[in-house]
Amino acid sequence: MTSKVSLCTVYRDLESIKAAGIPIVAYPGTSGGYEIMENAASSKRKTPFCHRQASVV
Structure with a gap:
């Protein structure tokens, strides 16, 4: 999958x-x-990204 x-x-x-x-x-x-x-516990971290941005990463 590619993204522009x-x-x-x-x-x-x-x-x-x-x-x-x-x-x-x-x-x-x-x-x-x-x-x-x-091993990163993403559920314990708060990120400055919205759901759409986090899903791209």
Whole structure:
């Protein structure tokens, strides 16, 4: 699935997520990407994102 957002927006959102204390892992390469670390307890964290934004991440 692809989404039409700018690379700048992606990096800005990733920095905001990291600043909120949510651990992110990065996978290099053409099939790589970013994801919230498996052991992160998302239900215990409060993020500054609305439901739609959080689902994109």
